[in-house]
Amino acid sequence: MRSAAEISLTQLPSFPTGALPPPRARVLELKSELFAAAGGRGSIDDLDRLSYARDMWPLALLWVRQGRSPPPPDAVVWPGTEDDVANVIALARKRRFAVIPFGAGSGVCGGTWALGGGVTLDLKRFDSIGEVDAVHRSVEVGAGVMGESLERRLNARGWTLGHFPSSISTSTVGGWLAARSAGQFSSKYGKIEDMLLSARAVLGTGERLTTPERPFSGPDLAPLLLGSEGTLCAFTGAKLRVFPLPAGRVFHAFEFGSVEQGLEAIRLIFRDGLRPAVVRLYDPFDTAFVGKNKPGQKKPVTPPSLRGLLQTQVLPSLLRGVTRQTLGRPGLMNQLQRAFRRSRLILMFEGDAARAEAEDRSATAICRQLGADDLGDGPGKAWLQKRYDVSFRMSRLLESGSFADTMEIAAPWESVHTIYERVHEAASKFAFVLCHFSHAYADGCSLYFSFVGSGDSEADMESRYHQLWRAALSAAVSAGGNVSHHHGVGLLKARALQDSLGDGRHALRSLKQIFDPDGVMNPGKLGL
Amino acid sequence: MKETRGSWAKTADGVQLAEPHDERELQEVLHVLADRGARLNVDLKLSRAKLRELGEVHQHSMSIGVGAGVVLRELDAHLTPHGLSLGPLTPAAMALPLGEFLEGPYAGLRSIPGGRLEPISASLRALLSDGHKLETSPAPRSAAGPDLNALVLGAHGRLALVTHAVIRCVPYPERDVRVACFSFPGAQAFVAAMQRALAEGFWPWRVHADAQSGRVRAEIRWAASVGSVERDRELLNRCVDGVGGRGAGDAEQDAPVSVELEATWDAVKDALDRGARLQLFRLSLATVVARGDVEGLPLNEPTAWTSLGSRLLPLDTRGVFGGAP
Numbered sequence: 001m002r003s004a005a006e007i008s009l010t011q012l013p014s015f016p017t018g019a020l021p022p023p024r025a026r027v028l029e030l031k032s033e034l035f036a037a038a039g040g041r042g043s044i045d046d047l048d049r050l051s052y053a054r055d056m057w058p059l060a061l062l063w064v065r066q067g068r069s070p071p072p073p074d075a076v077v078w079p080g081t082e083d084d085v086a087n088v089i090a091l092a093r094k095r096r097f098a099v100i101p102f103g104a105g106s107g108v109c110g111g112t113w114a115l116g117g118g119v120t121l122d123l124k125r126f127d128s129i130g131e132v133d134a135v136h137r138s139v140e141v142g143a144g145v146m147g148e149s150l151e152r153r154l155n156a157r158g159w160t161l162g163h164f165p166s167s168i169s170t171s172t173v174g175g176w177l178a179a180r181s182a183g184q185f186s187s188k189y190g191k192i193e194d195m196l197l198s199a200r201a202v203l204g205t206g207e208r209l210t211t212p213e214r215p216f217s218g219p220d221l222a223p224l225l226l227g228s229e230g231t232l233c234a235f236t237g238a239k240l241r242v243f244p245l246p247a248g249r250v251f252h253a254f255e256f257g258s259v260e261q262g263l264e265a266i267r268l269i270f271r272d273g274l275r276p277a278v279v280r281l282y283d284p285f286d287t288a289f290v291g292k293n294k295p296g297q298k299k300p301v302t303p304p305s306l307r308g309l310l311q312t313q314v315l316p317s318l319l320r321g322v323t324r325q326t327l328g329r330p331g332l333m334n335q336l337q338r339a340f341r342r343s344r345l346i347l348m349f350e351g352d353a354a355r356a357e358a359e360d361r362s363a364t365a366i367c368r369q370l371g372a373d374d375l376g377d378g379p380g381k382a383w384l385q386k387r388y389d390v391s392f393r394m395s396r397l398l399e400s401g402s403f404a405d406t407m408e409i410a411a412p413w414e415s416v417h418t419i420y421e422r423v424h425e426a427a428s429k430f431a432f433v434l435c436h437f438s439h440a441y442a443d444g445c446s447l448y449f450s451f452v453g454s455g456d457s458e459a460d461m462e463s464r465y466h467q468l469w470r471a472a473l474s475a476a477v478s479a480g481g482n483v484s485h486h487h488g489v490g491l492l493k494a495r496a497l498q499d500s501l502g503d504g505r506h507a508l509r510s511l512k513q514i515f516d517p518d519g520v521m522n523p524g525k526l527g528l
Numbered sequence: 529m530k531e532t533r534g535s536w537a538k539t540a541d542g543v544q545l546a547e548p549h550d551e552r553e554l555q556e557v558l559h560v561l562a563d564r565g566a567r568l569n570v571d572l573k574l575s576r577a578k579l580r581e582l583g584e585v586h587q588h589s590m591s592i593g594v595g596a597g598v599v600l601r602e603l604d605a606h607l608t609p610h611g612l613s614l615g616p617l618t619p620a621a622m623a624l625p626l627g628e629f630l631e632g633p634y635a636g637l638r639s640i641p642g643g644r645l646e647p648i649s650a651s652l653r654a655l656l657s658d659g660h661k662l663e664t665s666p667a668p669r670s671a672a673g674p675d676l677n678a679l680v681l682g683a684h685g686r687l688a689l690v691t692h693a694v695i696r697c698v699p700y701p702e703r704d705v706r707v708a709c710f711s712f713p714g715a716q717a718f719v720a721a722m723q724r725a726l727a728e729g730f731w732p733w734r735v736h737a738d739a740q741s742g743r744v745r746a747e748i749r750w751a752a753s754v755g756s757v758e759r760d761r762e763l764l765n766r767c768v769d770g771v772g773g774r775g776a777g778d779a780e781q782d783a784p785v786s787v788e789l790e791a792t793w794d795a796v797k798d799a800l801d802r803g804a805r806l807q808l809f810r811l812s813l814a815t816v817v818a819r820g821d822v823e824g825l826p827l828n829e830p831t832a833w834t835s836l837g838s839r840l841l842p843l844d845t846r847g848v849f850g851g852a853p
Contacts, residue, residue, distance in 0.1 A: 507843065
């Protein structure tokens with residue numbers, strides 16, 4: 001099997017959604033054996049295969065608009081036990097087919113594409129949520145548990161995981177582990193690897209394992225399996241740290257004269273030992289758009305009789321016309337951005353009520369020293385209300401005939417502003433660029449770029465999309481950023497990961513050889 | 529084995545000692561071992577004492593690049609004029625060279641605010657058994673595949689040998705070290721108060737806990753920043769009040785045993801229930817490092833790996849890393 005590092009992203013195979021290739025003969029002839037191995041539940045129906053053919057990688061969303069699909073898996077199975085998972089992997093090793101672990105399909109990097117066919121292993125039947133161990137502040141959950149279900153269950157018992165990715169309603173615990181997910185409150189609660197006490201998984205060798213909790217002697221296997229995106233193992237469950245529901249929550253927003261001042265405020269806040277749950281600094285153009293709707297403010301009501309017409313015909317055609325003219329010339333739009341200077345910071349502290357207020361007072365003093373305008377608690381509250389909306393606005397842009405994507409990387413403080421400027425410059429030729437800074441740490445933070453572009457034709461747009469990614473990621477890494485902070489690698493960043501590892505790629509390949517000696521686990525992802 | 533070049537010598541007991549000055553020389557050592565079918569720690573001892581690079585201090589990210597041979601106490605002293613420190617490490621850890629702290633039982637871990645543990649190293653440079661370099665990114669967090677730092681941290685030098693690391697520092701705290709003493713109605717109350725305080729962001733550097741007549745007296749030290757003195761003290765008071773504790777006079781500061789162990793909070797509670805006197809360091813929600821009569825993992829020397837960890841030994845593709853895993 002070819003590694004993704006050798007596969008050109010511009011030559012990825014696709015098929016008409018109405019004419020999928022049939023399942024490969026070697027999987028078809030195994031159908032009964034395969035389904036039995038998986039505990040009796042499986043499918044080779046085209047509709048199921050089509051459903052599992054893609055994740056939410058915007059490249060695939062462009063293809064959907066054109067009636068195309070990435071290659072479908074040959075079959076989908078729904079194992080219910082670790083034995084089922086091990087049996088499917090054992091069969092895959094014996095009969096040489098790929099196994100692709102699948103959570104809820106909300107990844108954005110092509111991490112679950114069945115490039116060469118194979119069997120998709122949907123783990124959503126691992127849906128158990130144990131009782132909270134209040135003494136040890138932990139809970140055991142199955143890998144297939146959806147994020148929102150878990151958080152609601154915990155909340156009902158007075159606890160929170162503190163993990164709020166924007167995909168919370170469409171992602172699973174197993175997916176979080178596989179891609180080293182981060183949530184919107186990560187600055188206080190950490191990323192998923194910080195919440196993990198122990199992981200359960202089935203390796204590509206078929207072995208079942210539970211990583212040990214501290215203390216233990218020797219290397220920690222958990223960090224080597226987390227982020228492996230199905231290439232080494234399939235996660236089946238986890239023991240996670242939980243926290244009491246916060247007794248208090250304080251919002252505060254500030255506006256700075258420049259991005260640099262806002263970044264300096266965040267750095268000083270973390271240097272001072274403060275740990276806001278939410279830290280979001282918007283670049284000037286993003287600042288011009290965020291927080292305009294006050295909480296509780298009603299939108300103008302459109303009469304129901306007009307809604308259908310507006311939403312299905314008038315708005316899309318207007319948007320198509322406008323976006324082709326504007327986003328097709330992103331350089332002009334990006335030039336326009338230079339007219340904006342001010343940068344908005346949203347902070348949210350939570351936990352012990354008096355502590356949250358005390359931390360807010362300290363952060364306020366830092367922001368004021370840097371000359372920030374105090375915007376009060378309104379923008380933060382508005383953000384909290386609408387925090388999951390932005391992910392779903394992408395579909396509107398796609399419907400309008402454009403493309404949109406996001407790139408998230410992390411870097412030490414010394415490199416953050418340089419990366420911001422260089423990525424902006426590199427990407428500006430191909431797309432309209434926005435950025436916000438979040439997921440802050442004492443030594444650095446994450447930069448989250450949003451790109452919106454268009455083209456003269458679907459082919460032109462796809463070409464621009466690939467050029468954009470090459471230019472933007474290369475600029476980020478050469479300026480001192482890493483390849484990903486929390487979206488993962490998949491196919492999209494496989495080459496960049498391998499390049500950034502340098503000689504270290506040998507270590508990654510050795511891990512692959514140890515945990516998946518026959519190369520059946522999710523081939524092609526991470527460049528493996 | 530035959531002596532070659534200036535970086536090789538014999539120890540007093542006649543065992544060969546390699547003391548490379550840089551990565552290239554260490555690479556050569558590994559090649560020679562592989563060519564001769566020999567192993568480190570068995571046929572040859574390795575000292576990284578000459579890997580003593582001290583890079584520029586980066587004030588914004590509070591980090592510095594450091595060679596594996598630099599002793600942590602010396603590094604801490606080097607950081608002081610820059611207004612930085614290594615943070616709440618244990619006394620025994622401070623006496624170790626960086627390489628041993630990262631690869632040994634301490635696994636390079638330090639507590640950070642929020643009750644979490646985090647490697648002191650933002651990134652590493654290490655050599656694999658075949659001489660290939662492993663160099664990780666200094667980004668604060670990543671989702672770029674598996675975290676390959678784990679091949680070094682706590683792996684006793686059996687999978688890779690660290691040569692250099694970018695170290696995360698914290699603001700130098702000395703003038704703002706605070707001490708508070710409390711009396712708790714029992715071990716469980718002490719543990720509950722500490723866990724709540726840790727989860728809420730309190731960051732103790734060391735705690736002395738002494739069980740007497742069913743009560744636990746604790747002296748808690750923390751490094752407050754200028755702005756945080758009152759908010760830390762207030763939080764601590766609320767956590768103590770919440771379990772029925774109260775202010776108290778000074779506790780005894782010495783513990784009878786100096787070996788450091790990594791222990792769970794359950795083990796700490798059991799030890800205090802038995803009347804133990806403990807010094808606690810590296811306090812996190814998961815574990816603490818303790819001195820005293822407590823059950824835990826000894827940190828003064830490598831102990832046998834878990835069977836899972838042993839699954840990684842084939843990474844030593846040329847079989848040059850010796851020593852008992």
